[in-house]
Amino acid sequence: MSAKKLDFSSRGWGRVCLLSVLGTLGCIAVAFAIDSYSFETGMWRWGSDPWNNFFIPLVLGPPIFGFLLSRQRALAIAHHRLMIVASTDGLTSCLTRSAFTTLVDAYLEKVAAEENRREGALLVIDVDNFKNINDSFGHDRGDEALKVIANTIKGAVREIDLVGRLGGEEFSVFLPGLDSDRTAAVAERIRAAINAAEFVPDGQRCALSVSVGGATFERSASFAQLYKHADLRLYAAKRNGRNRVEIARAAGLDGSAGPVMH
Template sequence: MTGLATALPKQAWLWIFRKTFLMMGLSVVISVIATVVFMATFSAGVNMPGLLISIVMPICLGGPMIFTFAIGTERMRYANQQLAHLATLDGLTGLFNRRAFASAVEKYCVGPHRRGVLLVIDADHFKSVNDRFGHDQGDEALRDIAHALSLTIPLPGLVGRLGGEEFGIYLPDMDLARAESVADDVRRAIADIDFRPEGISCPLSVSIGGASHEKPIAFRALYREADERLYSAKQRGRDCVALPQAA
């Protein structure tokens, strides 16, 4: 479950106090300079009471206003920051949503490494889970699967929900042999989930298809190849991994 945090972090408060003191200091300097010029021009000269007033007034009047304005500005900035972050997440699982996942993978695919493996994971017979236990329990199963994926993939791997019961994992700068080992770890991790809706044991399993690249490639093309192998894994009986053969 994701949502906006209402409390500002410590770093934000430090920024607020720093900005407030800076603005108050600047206000005091301008006030003192203006007072000195005014008193030297239109009165007998600079005196201590005048200087004290020029220092105290900006602090007493401007300080609270500047502080309030700084809090409002920082709250807005922090909220926008959170909204931008939440826009990249899947609301149910907390993983990257499809658009954010595809964008992140695309950056790797055209970046300096330009080598990696994309795994497309689909929960087997998932419709039967929804039909037997309801969509609430189906959502719980998806959250369990997402959690298992997050714990299983090695960093700096990426994981996202592509839609429905389909997930994606991208393993940057990884060869096929290692990727196959990771895919099998993922498959076993899902099989080990103790999913018991309404106290009834309901084993979960996934089929996994993969594609690799060693040169720049668009996410769409890489996904299409991985999805074809996912279909092959489904045809082979599910609960298995289908990857291209290592050279």
Template sequence: MTELRRELPRRAWRRIGRVTGAVTAISVALSVIFTNLIMEMFSAGINVQGLVVSIVMPIALGGPMTFVLVLKHEQLRHANNRLEHLATTDWLTACLNRGAFTRAVTDHLGRRKSATESGALLIVDADDFKSVNDRFGHHHGDEALKLIAAAIRHAVRSSDLVSRLGGEEFGVFLADADAATADHVAERIRGAVAAIAFLPDGQTCALSVSIGGATYAMRAEFGHLYRLADRHLYEAKNTGRDRVAMMQAA
């Protein structure tokens, strides 16, 4: 039971309790009604012994059976949720993985309510990250990536999507954001990463990111936005790094 408590979240146990209690109560009520109907056919109705039996039997037999069935259902639900999480989440940073991010953005662009709805795609790339791995090892490089991912998530809005696209590259999708908002969020991300106190082996190691972005105010496709944002990421890299380069896509 201790392992089960650790495996299932608290809300799952609350559901198990509610469903088991409700089904058991209904079973008891139906048992009393049917027992009374049967007893009325042969006598004056249900007596004390019959009432006790009609209440105890559903609780003693139906309660445990219902608990086990609902428990197995919740375990299956929890296992499926974990599999879905693993299939859509980057193992290191807990951001969306590339596939899940691409699908989510593509779906959003495909179901936009208005042809004039605006938004933006940002590509965030850690500057000179190879030197971090070379100087301090991949273990500290992984720690730096987790810090960068946390800084990005903290800097964006709750409705924005954050993904690790691969290596030291991250994607951010800003729904319902105009060019000014997108630029503001991108600068906030850049500043949040620059403010990270990264001290591998006690040594100070500055972190920074370059950000390329593409905003849209009309119909847009993920592939087109990605190519534009990637082009401007290289522009940000080539003009000094630790900066933002944005472009209106359409």
């Protein structure tokens, strides 16, 4: 039996089948109870035709419960899809800024509540000279470039990492559980992959590049604090020539930062 058939969530058929069976059994029990109890004598007894108490609910119960529960399942699926649409950027299929920040802060709050040491990092990625792409090829081609960049970023990170579009040509990646060295390696992999990505608007190859700023953490932090440090490193990458990675260590809630890595 496949995992999908065993799905007992509000969107799964397993829940519909299970509740239909339980509902039908409940109806059979109620039918026997009503038919078997005598209000005149206050005693229980078998009714005149007890098999009807079994067959009628058995025939009517499953289709009625199945219909009602399948409608409930359809509503749950529709709600789930709406939540995905509301939290996903329509152009790049990355998380929206609000969804991204909410998930990152939720993770960081969990880390702060635990005693054991946790590591991670936040990367802020900005497309270099994006205005030139729009001016040279048009905004439609600019949108295509953003899609290429978003897909390249998602292909360079793990499934557990979060990728969000913060706005315009700025993206962000949250890397839970990575130390400074591995964060630097991931950031460089993203930069190199985008630089090598194929983007040929109107038959003319256009090189893409990004600047990456990052902030790593070991204990307590918030999205706002990590973003502040990462954004400062992003501006440093821009000042130092673009198409490069700059990462600092955000020590924690005191707002201090560690040494910069190139």
